[in-house]
Amino acid sequence: AIREGIVTLDMATNKLWSGRFNSDTNAEVEAFTASQFFDRRLAEQDIRASSAHARMLHHCKLLTKKECDSIIEGLKIILEEIQTDHFRWSNEHEDVHMNVEARLIELIGDAGKKLHTARSRNDQIATDLRLYVRNAIDQINSEIATLESVLIDIAEQEANTIMPGLTHLQNAQPITLGHHLMAWVEMLDRDYCRFKDCVKRVNVSPLGSGALAGTGFAIDRKMTATELGFTEISRNSLDSVADRDFIIELQSFAAILSVHLSRICEDLSLWASQPFGFIDIGDAFCTGSSIMPQKKNPDVAELVRGKTARVIGNLTAILVLMKGQALTYNRDNQEDKEPLFDTIDTLLSCLRILSRMMPEIVFHRERMRGAATQGHTTATDLADYLVLKGLPFRDAHTVVGRAVAAAEKNETRLSDFPLSTLRDFCDRVEEDVFEVLTVDGSVNLRTHIGGTAPSQVRHQIQQARDRLKERQ
Ligand code: ARG
DSSP: OEETTEEOSOSSSSOTTGGGOSSOOOHHHHHHHOOHHHHGGGHHHHHHHHHHHHHHHHHTTSSOHHHHHHHHHHHHHHHHHHHTTOOOOOGGGOSHHHHHHHHHHHHHTHHHHTTTTTOOHHHHHHHHHHHHHHHHHHHHHHHHHHHHHHHHHHHHHTTTOEEEEEETTEEEEEEEHHHHHHHHHHHHHHHHHHHHHHHHHHSEEOTTOTTTTOOSSOOOHHHHHHHTTOSEEOSOHHHHHHOOHHHHHHHHHHHHHHHHHHHHHHHHHHHHSTTTOOEEOOGGGOBOOSSOTTOOBOHHHHHHHHHHHHHHHHHHHHHHHHHTOOSSOOGGGGGGHHHHHHHHHHHHHHHHHHHHHGGGOEEOHHHHHHHHTTTOTTHHHHHHHHHHTTOOHHHHHHHHHHHHHHHHHTTOOGGGSOHHHHHHHOTTOOTTHHHHHSHHHHHHTOOSTTOOSHHHHHHHHHHHHHHHHHHO
16 A cells, blocks of 8 residues: 555555554444534534644644645634535544544545644643633633622612521521622632632643653644644643543533532522422423423523432542553543533523523512511520620520520510510610610621621622623
Protein backbone atom coordinates (compact mmCIF):
# COMPACT_ATOMS: atom_id res chain seq x y z
CA ALA A 1 0.00 0.00 0.00
CA ILE A 2 2.94 2.30 -0.14
CA ARG A 3 3.30 3.85 -3.58
CA GLU A 4 5.92 6.50 -4.21
CA GLY A 5 6.00 7.35 -0.54
CA ILE A 6 2.28 8.03 -0.42
CA VAL A 7 0.30 5.89 2.00
CA THR A 8 -3.20 5.19 0.82
CA LEU A 9 -6.05 4.27 3.10
CA ASP A 10 -7.08 1.11 1.27
CA MET A 11 -5.25 -1.45 3.35
CA ALA A 12 -7.00 -3.95 5.57
CA THR A 13 -9.66 -1.41 6.45
CA ASN A 14 -10.42 2.26 5.93
CA LYS A 15 -9.42 3.09 9.45
CA LEU A 16 -6.95 5.89 10.00
CA TRP A 17 -4.91 3.68 12.33
CA SER A 18 -5.09 0.47 10.28
CA GLY A 19 -1.42 0.31 9.18
CA ARG A 20 -0.32 -2.40 11.59
CA PHE A 21 -3.56 -4.38 11.39
CA ASN A 22 -4.06 -7.35 9.07
CA SER A 23 -7.76 -7.93 9.52
CA ASP A 24 -10.89 -5.86 9.94
CA THR A 25 -12.17 -4.93 13.34
CA ASN A 26 -14.83 -7.26 14.66
CA ALA A 27 -18.16 -5.51 14.04
CA GLU A 28 -19.18 -5.79 17.67
CA VAL A 29 -15.87 -4.34 18.78
CA GLU A 30 -16.34 -1.47 16.39
CA ALA A 31 -19.75 -0.70 17.87
CA PHE A 32 -18.48 -1.23 21.42
CA THR A 33 -15.54 1.12 21.12
CA ALA A 34 -17.27 3.82 19.07
CA SER A 35 -18.02 7.11 20.77
CA GLN A 36 -19.05 9.24 17.81
CA PHE A 37 -22.73 9.02 18.70
CA PHE A 38 -22.11 11.06 21.84
CA ASP A 39 -18.77 12.82 21.40
CA ARG A 40 -20.02 14.44 18.19
CA ARG A 41 -21.23 17.08 20.61
CA LEU A 42 -17.63 18.21 20.71
CA ALA A 43 -17.41 18.74 16.94
CA GLU A 44 -17.34 22.51 17.07
CA GLN A 45 -14.56 22.52 19.68
CA ASP A 46 -12.70 19.81 17.77
CA ILE A 47 -12.78 21.81 14.55
CA ARG A 48 -11.77 25.05 16.27
CA ALA A 49 -8.82 23.33 17.89
CA SER A 50 -7.84 21.66 14.60
CA SER A 51 -7.88 25.00 12.78
CA ALA A 52 -5.65 26.53 15.45
CA HIS A 53 -3.36 23.52 15.25
CA ALA A 54 -3.11 23.83 11.45
CA ARG A 55 -2.26 27.53 11.63
CA MET A 56 0.41 26.78 14.20
CA LEU A 57 1.87 23.97 12.02
CA HIS A 58 2.08 26.42 9.16
CA HIS A 59 3.70 29.06 11.39
CA CYS A 60 6.28 26.44 12.41
CA LYS A 61 6.89 25.50 8.76
CA LEU A 62 5.38 22.05 9.12
CA LEU A 63 2.61 22.89 6.62
CA THR A 64 2.73 25.09 3.55
CA LYS A 65 0.38 28.07 3.32
CA LYS A 66 -1.59 26.23 0.67
CA GLU A 67 -1.97 23.12 2.80
CA CYS A 68 -2.98 25.17 5.81
CA ASP A 69 -5.57 27.18 3.87
CA SER A 70 -6.96 24.03 2.36
CA ILE A 71 -7.29 22.37 5.79
CA ILE A 72 -9.05 25.39 7.27
CA GLU A 73 -11.38 25.63 4.29
CA GLY A 74 -12.13 21.91 4.52
CA LEU A 75 -12.82 22.14 8.26
CA LYS A 76 -15.23 25.00 7.65
CA ILE A 77 -17.17 22.91 5.17
CA ILE A 78 -17.26 20.02 7.62
CA LEU A 79 -18.57 22.24 10.42
CA GLU A 80 -21.33 23.43 8.17
CA GLU A 81 -22.17 19.86 7.15
CA ILE A 82 -22.40 18.94 10.81
CA GLN A 83 -24.47 21.96 11.77
CA THR A 84 -26.92 21.41 8.94
CA ASP A 85 -27.12 17.68 9.66
CA HIS A 86 -25.53 16.69 6.37
CA PHE A 87 -22.51 14.97 7.89
CA ARG A 88 -22.27 11.21 7.59
CA TRP A 89 -21.16 9.96 10.99
CA SER A 90 -19.90 6.42 11.14
CA ASN A 91 -18.74 3.96 13.78
CA GLU A 92 -16.03 2.91 11.41
CA HIS A 93 -14.26 6.14 12.28
CA GLU A 94 -14.89 5.62 15.97
CA ASP A 95 -15.00 9.10 17.44
CA VAL A 96 -15.52 12.73 16.57
CA HIS A 97 -11.83 13.28 15.86
CA MET A 98 -11.46 10.56 13.25
CA ASN A 99 -14.86 11.18 11.69
CA VAL A 100 -13.81 14.75 11.03
CA GLU A 101 -10.31 13.82 9.90
CA ALA A 102 -11.50 11.10 7.52
CA ARG A 103 -13.98 13.51 5.97
CA LEU A 104 -11.25 16.13 5.67
CA ILE A 105 -9.05 13.70 3.76
CA GLU A 106 -12.01 12.80 1.57
CA LEU A 107 -12.59 16.50 0.85
CA ILE A 108 -9.06 17.87 0.37
CA GLY A 109 -6.82 14.85 -0.13
CA ASP A 110 -3.21 14.72 0.98
CA ALA A 111 -3.15 18.02 2.88
CA GLY A 112 -5.79 16.54 5.15
CA LYS A 113 -3.46 13.68 6.02
CA LYS A 114 -0.98 16.17 7.44
CA LEU A 115 -3.31 17.71 10.04
CA HIS A 116 -2.49 15.08 12.65
CA THR A 117 1.22 15.99 12.58
CA ALA A 118 2.54 16.70 16.10
CA ARG A 119 -0.75 15.79 17.72
CA SER A 120 -2.54 12.80 19.22
CA ARG A 121 -6.16 12.15 19.92
CA ASN A 122 -5.11 12.18 23.56
CA ASP A 123 -4.18 15.86 23.65
CA GLN A 124 -6.93 16.55 21.15
CA ILE A 125 -9.74 15.18 23.34
CA ALA A 126 -8.31 16.92 26.41
CA THR A 127 -8.33 20.19 24.48
CA ASP A 128 -11.86 19.72 23.12
CA LEU A 129 -13.20 18.88 26.56
CA ARG A 130 -11.60 21.89 28.20
CA LEU A 131 -13.05 24.20 25.57
CA TYR A 132 -16.44 22.56 26.01
CA VAL A 133 -16.41 22.70 29.81
CA ARG A 134 -15.28 26.33 29.79
CA ASN A 135 -18.27 27.27 27.67
CA ALA A 136 -20.67 25.12 29.69
CA ILE A 137 -19.58 26.81 32.91
CA ASP A 138 -20.29 30.22 31.38
CA GLN A 139 -23.78 29.04 30.48
CA ILE A 140 -24.43 27.55 33.90
CA ASN A 141 -23.21 30.68 35.62
CA SER A 142 -25.34 32.89 33.47
CA GLU A 143 -28.40 30.79 34.43
CA ILE A 144 -27.43 30.92 38.11
CA ALA A 145 -27.21 34.72 37.90
CA THR A 146 -30.65 34.86 36.27
CA LEU A 147 -32.20 32.73 39.01
CA GLU A 148 -30.50 34.86 41.67
CA SER A 149 -31.86 38.00 40.15
CA VAL A 150 -35.40 36.55 39.94
CA LEU A 151 -35.22 35.56 43.62
CA ILE A 152 -33.87 38.95 44.66
CA ASP A 153 -36.84 40.69 43.03
CA ILE A 154 -39.27 38.45 44.91
CA ALA A 155 -37.33 38.94 48.15
CA GLU A 156 -37.78 42.68 47.77
CA GLN A 157 -41.54 42.29 47.39
CA GLU A 158 -41.64 39.99 50.40
CA ALA A 159 -39.17 41.79 52.65
CA ASN A 160 -41.94 42.49 55.21
CA THR A 161 -43.78 39.18 54.90
CA ILE A 162 -43.68 37.28 58.18
CA MET A 163 -43.43 33.51 58.21
CA PRO A 164 -42.33 30.85 60.67
CA GLY A 165 -38.64 29.94 60.49
CA LEU A 166 -38.14 26.24 61.09
CA THR A 167 -35.53 24.10 62.77
CA HIS A 168 -36.15 20.34 62.97
CA LEU A 169 -39.20 21.16 60.82
CA GLN A 170 -40.75 22.70 63.96
CA ASN A 171 -41.70 26.34 64.25
CA ALA A 172 -38.68 28.04 65.75
CA GLN A 173 -38.71 31.82 65.39
CA PRO A 174 -40.51 34.28 63.17
CA ILE A 175 -38.59 35.35 60.09
CA THR A 176 -39.32 37.32 56.97
CA LEU A 177 -39.94 35.57 53.67
CA GLY A 178 -37.50 37.97 52.03
CA HIS A 179 -34.82 36.68 54.40
CA HIS A 180 -35.60 33.08 53.49
CA LEU A 181 -35.41 33.85 49.77
CA MET A 182 -32.12 35.68 50.28
CA ALA A 183 -30.74 32.57 51.99
CA TRP A 184 -31.34 30.75 48.70
CA VAL A 185 -29.56 33.57 46.88
CA GLU A 186 -26.55 33.17 49.18
CA MET A 187 -26.39 29.44 48.40
CA LEU A 188 -26.55 30.10 44.66
CA ASP A 189 -23.99 32.86 44.97
CA ARG A 190 -21.41 30.47 46.36
CA ASP A 191 -22.19 28.04 43.54
CA TYR A 192 -21.50 30.81 41.08
CA CYS A 193 -18.16 31.61 42.72
CA ARG A 194 -17.13 27.95 42.81
CA PHE A 195 -17.75 27.54 39.09
CA LYS A 196 -15.99 30.82 38.37
CA ASP A 197 -12.96 29.65 40.30
CA CYS A 198 -12.98 26.31 38.53
CA VAL A 199 -12.57 28.05 35.15
CA LYS A 200 -9.03 29.06 36.16
CA ARG A 201 -8.01 25.41 36.20
CA VAL A 202 -10.11 24.43 33.17
CA ASN A 203 -8.73 27.15 30.95
CA VAL A 204 -5.28 25.62 30.48
CA SER A 205 -4.18 24.31 27.09
CA PRO A 206 -3.08 20.67 26.89
CA LEU A 207 -2.54 20.90 23.12
CA GLY A 208 0.99 19.88 22.16
CA SER A 209 1.20 17.18 24.82
CA GLY A 210 0.78 14.58 22.08
CA ALA A 211 -0.07 11.05 23.10
CA LEU A 212 1.72 11.56 26.43
CA ALA A 213 5.37 12.56 25.98
CA GLY A 214 5.01 15.69 23.91
CA THR A 215 6.28 15.84 20.34
CA GLY A 216 9.68 15.93 18.62
CA PHE A 217 8.50 18.63 16.24
CA ALA A 218 9.40 22.24 17.02
CA ILE A 219 5.85 23.41 17.74
CA ASP A 220 4.58 26.63 19.31
CA ARG A 221 2.16 25.73 22.09
CA LYS A 222 1.63 29.33 23.10
CA MET A 223 0.28 30.13 19.68
CA THR A 224 -2.52 27.55 19.77
CA ALA A 225 -3.31 28.40 23.39
CA THR A 226 -3.72 32.08 22.56
CA GLU A 227 -5.90 31.43 19.54
CA LEU A 228 -8.15 29.17 21.58
CA GLY A 229 -8.48 31.67 24.42
CA PHE A 230 -6.61 29.58 26.99
CA THR A 231 -4.97 31.67 29.69
CA GLU A 232 -2.14 29.20 30.32
CA ILE A 233 -0.48 26.16 28.81
CA SER A 234 -0.14 22.97 30.79
CA ARG A 235 3.22 22.30 32.40
CA ASN A 236 3.43 18.51 32.11
CA SER A 237 2.44 16.46 29.07
CA LEU A 238 1.69 13.30 31.06
CA ASP A 239 -0.65 15.09 33.42
CA SER A 240 -2.28 16.92 30.49
CA VAL A 241 -3.52 13.76 28.81
CA ALA A 242 -4.13 11.70 31.94
CA ASP A 243 -6.15 13.79 34.35
CA ARG A 244 -9.78 14.75 34.16
CA ASP A 245 -9.87 16.52 37.50
CA PHE A 246 -11.39 19.57 35.82
CA ILE A 247 -14.40 17.38 35.05
CA ILE A 248 -14.41 16.07 38.60
CA GLU A 249 -14.48 19.68 39.79
CA LEU A 250 -17.35 20.53 37.50
CA GLN A 251 -19.25 17.42 38.62
CA SER A 252 -18.57 18.23 42.28
CA PHE A 253 -19.72 21.80 42.03
CA ALA A 254 -22.67 20.63 39.95
CA ALA A 255 -23.61 18.19 42.70
CA ILE A 256 -23.45 20.96 45.31
CA LEU A 257 -25.57 23.24 43.14
CA SER A 258 -28.04 20.42 42.58
CA VAL A 259 -28.32 19.78 46.29
CA HIS A 260 -29.09 23.48 46.76
CA LEU A 261 -31.76 23.40 44.07
CA SER A 262 -33.14 20.26 45.63
CA ARG A 263 -33.48 21.90 49.03
CA ILE A 264 -35.14 24.96 47.50
CA CYS A 265 -37.60 22.62 45.82
CA GLU A 266 -38.21 20.73 49.01
CA ASP A 267 -39.15 24.04 50.69
CA LEU A 268 -41.49 24.85 47.81
CA SER A 269 -43.13 21.41 47.91
CA LEU A 270 -43.75 21.74 51.63
CA TRP A 271 -45.10 25.26 51.29
CA ALA A 272 -47.44 24.16 48.50
CA SER A 273 -48.87 21.31 50.58
CA GLN A 274 -52.30 21.74 52.17
CA PRO A 275 -51.11 21.58 55.80
CA PHE A 276 -48.74 24.51 55.06
CA GLY A 277 -50.78 26.35 52.44
CA PHE A 278 -48.14 29.06 52.13
CA ILE A 279 -47.97 29.21 48.35
CA ASP A 280 -49.82 28.52 45.18
CA ILE A 281 -47.60 27.48 42.29
CA GLY A 282 -48.95 28.69 38.93
CA ASP A 283 -51.08 26.16 37.02
CA ALA A 284 -48.62 26.19 34.12
CA PHE A 285 -45.96 24.76 36.44
CA CYS A 286 -48.03 21.99 38.03
CA THR A 287 -49.62 18.82 36.76
CA GLY A 288 -52.74 16.89 37.68
CA SER A 289 -53.51 13.36 38.73
CA SER A 290 -54.92 10.77 36.34
CA ILE A 291 -57.29 9.53 39.04
CA MET A 292 -57.84 12.28 41.60
CA PRO A 293 -59.64 15.18 39.93
CA GLN A 294 -58.80 17.66 42.67
CA LYS A 295 -55.02 17.23 42.53
CA LYS A 296 -52.54 19.89 41.50
CA ASN A 297 -49.03 18.60 42.09
CA PRO A 298 -45.75 20.56 42.32
CA ASP A 299 -44.07 18.20 39.84
CA VAL A 300 -41.48 20.67 38.60
CA ALA A 301 -40.16 21.14 42.11
CA GLU A 302 -40.22 17.41 42.70
CA LEU A 303 -38.40 16.64 39.46
CA VAL A 304 -35.67 19.18 40.15
CA ARG A 305 -35.26 17.48 43.52
CA GLY A 306 -35.27 14.09 41.78
CA LYS A 307 -32.75 15.05 39.11
CA THR A 308 -30.26 15.79 41.85
CA ALA A 309 -29.88 12.03 42.13
CA ARG A 310 -28.47 11.70 38.63
CA VAL A 311 -26.11 14.65 39.07
CA ILE A 312 -24.73 13.11 42.24
CA GLY A 313 -24.53 9.79 40.37
CA ASN A 314 -22.53 11.46 37.62
CA LEU A 315 -20.03 12.78 40.17
CA THR A 316 -19.67 9.27 41.55
CA ALA A 317 -19.17 7.92 38.03
CA ILE A 318 -16.25 10.22 37.17
CA LEU A 319 -14.57 9.66 40.53
CA VAL A 320 -14.75 5.90 40.16
CA LEU A 321 -13.70 6.16 36.51
CA MET A 322 -10.43 7.85 37.45
CA LYS A 323 -9.47 6.06 40.61
CA GLY A 324 -7.88 2.95 39.10
CA GLN A 325 -6.13 4.40 36.10
CA ALA A 326 -2.36 4.14 35.87
CA LEU A 327 -0.83 7.20 34.26
CA THR A 328 -1.25 8.24 31.54
CA TYR A 329 -4.20 8.07 29.13
CA ASN A 330 -6.47 5.02 29.12
CA ARG A 331 -9.51 4.40 27.05
CA ASP A 332 -11.60 4.38 30.22
CA ASN A 333 -11.62 8.14 29.83
CA GLN A 334 -14.03 7.88 26.96
CA GLU A 335 -16.64 7.19 29.64
CA ASP A 336 -16.22 10.68 31.11
CA LYS A 337 -18.39 12.32 28.48
CA GLU A 338 -21.95 11.05 28.76
CA PRO A 339 -22.23 11.85 32.48
CA LEU A 340 -20.64 15.23 31.80
CA PHE A 341 -23.13 16.11 29.09
CA ASP A 342 -25.97 14.77 31.21
CA THR A 343 -25.00 16.94 34.17
CA ILE A 344 -24.69 20.07 32.04
CA ASP A 345 -28.07 19.47 30.35
CA THR A 346 -29.74 18.65 33.65
CA LEU A 347 -28.43 21.73 35.43
CA LEU A 348 -29.29 24.10 32.64
CA SER A 349 -32.85 22.80 32.36
CA CYS A 350 -33.37 22.88 36.15
CA LEU A 351 -32.05 26.42 36.48
CA ARG A 352 -34.10 27.67 33.54
CA ILE A 353 -37.37 26.15 34.67
CA LEU A 354 -36.94 27.44 38.21
CA SER A 355 -36.28 30.98 36.95
CA ARG A 356 -39.53 30.79 35.02
CA MET A 357 -41.56 29.20 37.80
CA MET A 358 -40.56 31.47 40.71
CA PRO A 359 -42.40 34.59 39.48
CA GLU A 360 -45.56 32.48 39.04
CA ILE A 361 -45.73 31.62 42.73
CA VAL A 362 -48.40 33.36 44.80
CA PHE A 363 -47.48 33.77 48.46
CA HIS A 364 -50.36 33.58 50.94
CA ARG A 365 -49.05 36.22 53.33
CA GLU A 366 -51.82 36.02 55.93
CA ARG A 367 -51.52 32.27 56.14
CA MET A 368 -47.75 32.55 56.62
CA ARG A 369 -48.13 35.21 59.30
CA GLY A 370 -50.77 33.13 61.06
CA ALA A 371 -48.48 30.12 61.06
CA ALA A 372 -45.65 32.22 62.50
CA THR A 373 -47.73 32.94 65.60
CA GLN A 374 -48.16 29.20 66.29
CA GLY A 375 -45.74 27.25 68.43
CA HIS A 376 -44.65 30.05 70.78
CA THR A 377 -42.15 31.37 68.24
CA THR A 378 -41.40 34.47 70.31
CA ALA A 379 -40.40 32.54 73.44
CA THR A 380 -36.72 33.34 72.79
CA ASP A 381 -37.64 37.02 72.61
CA LEU A 382 -39.26 36.79 76.04
CA ALA A 383 -36.10 35.19 77.43
CA ASP A 384 -33.96 37.89 75.80
CA TYR A 385 -36.30 40.52 77.30
CA LEU A 386 -35.73 39.10 80.78
CA VAL A 387 -31.97 39.16 80.19
CA LEU A 388 -32.22 42.87 79.43
CA LYS A 389 -34.14 43.21 82.69
CA GLY A 390 -31.17 41.66 84.52
CA LEU A 391 -31.87 37.92 84.61
CA PRO A 392 -29.01 35.56 83.53
CA PHE A 393 -29.97 33.93 80.21
CA ARG A 394 -30.05 30.37 81.58
CA ASP A 395 -32.53 31.42 84.30
CA ALA A 396 -34.58 33.36 81.78
CA HIS A 397 -34.70 30.21 79.60
CA THR A 398 -36.12 28.20 82.52
CA VAL A 399 -38.70 30.83 83.41
CA VAL A 400 -39.94 31.11 79.83
CA GLY A 401 -39.98 27.33 79.51
CA ARG A 402 -42.45 27.25 82.41
CA ALA A 403 -44.53 29.98 80.82
CA VAL A 404 -44.64 28.00 77.55
CA ALA A 405 -45.74 24.86 79.38
CA ALA A 406 -48.56 26.85 81.02
CA ALA A 407 -49.57 28.34 77.66
CA GLU A 408 -49.67 24.86 76.14
CA LYS A 409 -51.80 23.60 79.01
CA ASN A 410 -54.25 26.48 78.60
CA GLU A 411 -54.16 26.21 74.80
CA THR A 412 -53.21 29.84 74.52
CA ARG A 413 -50.32 31.96 73.28
CA LEU A 414 -47.71 33.73 75.38
CA SER A 415 -48.84 37.07 73.97
CA ASP A 416 -52.44 36.33 75.04
CA PHE A 417 -51.51 35.95 78.70
CA PRO A 418 -52.49 39.00 80.78
CA LEU A 419 -49.59 40.96 82.27
CA SER A 420 -50.40 39.62 85.75
CA THR A 421 -49.99 36.01 84.60
CA LEU A 422 -46.68 36.79 82.95
CA ARG A 423 -45.55 38.51 86.14
CA ASP A 424 -46.34 35.32 88.06
CA PHE A 425 -43.50 33.67 86.15
CA CYS A 426 -41.10 36.55 86.72
CA ASP A 427 -41.75 39.82 88.48
CA ARG A 428 -39.37 41.71 86.21
CA VAL A 429 -41.93 41.59 83.40
CA GLU A 430 -43.48 44.99 82.62
CA GLU A 431 -46.02 46.44 80.21
CA ASP A 432 -43.44 46.77 77.42
CA VAL A 433 -43.15 42.94 77.22
CA PHE A 434 -45.92 42.79 74.63
CA GLU A 435 -43.74 44.62 72.12
CA VAL A 436 -41.34 41.68 71.99
CA LEU A 437 -44.01 38.98 72.13
CA THR A 438 -45.46 39.84 68.73
CA VAL A 439 -43.98 38.35 65.57
CA ASP A 440 -43.36 41.83 64.13
CA GLY A 441 -41.60 42.91 67.31
CA SER A 442 -39.40 39.82 67.21
CA VAL A 443 -38.43 40.26 63.56
CA ASN A 444 -37.85 44.01 63.83
CA LEU A 445 -35.31 43.54 66.62
CA ARG A 446 -32.97 41.57 64.35
CA THR A 447 -31.39 44.43 62.48
CA HIS A 448 -27.75 43.34 62.79
CA ILE A 449 -25.86 42.19 59.68
CA GLY A 450 -27.41 38.93 58.52
CA GLY A 451 -30.54 39.39 60.65
CA THR A 452 -34.10 38.81 59.49
CA ALA A 453 -35.48 42.37 59.99
CA PRO A 454 -36.95 43.87 56.80
CA SER A 455 -34.38 46.70 56.88
CA GLN A 456 -31.56 44.17 57.00
CA VAL A 457 -33.13 42.08 54.23
CA ARG A 458 -33.20 45.22 52.06
CA HIS A 459 -29.53 45.72 52.83
CA GLN A 460 -28.79 42.12 51.73
CA ILE A 461 -30.79 42.73 48.57
CA GLN A 462 -28.77 45.84 47.75
CA GLN A 463 -25.50 44.01 48.26
CA ALA A 464 -26.63 41.07 46.13
CA ARG A 465 -27.69 43.39 43.34
CA ASP A 466 -24.31 45.13 43.46
CA ARG A 467 -22.56 41.76 43.18
CA LEU A 468 -24.65 40.77 40.18
CA LYS A 469 -23.90 44.10 38.49
CA GLU A 470 -20.16 43.67 39.00
CA ARG A 471 -20.34 40.33 37.22
CA GLN A 472 -21.83 41.69 34.05
N1 ARG B 1 -12.39 8.82 22.16
C1 ARG B 1 -11.35 8.97 23.09
C2 ARG B 1 -11.83 9.59 24.39
O1 ARG B 1 -12.95 9.94 24.50
C3 ARG B 1 -10.28 9.87 22.56
C4 ARG B 1 -9.37 9.18 21.67
C5 ARG B 1 -8.16 8.66 22.29
N2 ARG B 1 -8.14 7.28 21.96
C6 ARG B 1 -7.05 6.55 21.95
N3 ARG B 1 -7.18 5.34 21.53
N4 ARG B 1 -5.89 6.98 22.34
O2 ARG B 1 -11.09 9.72 25.33
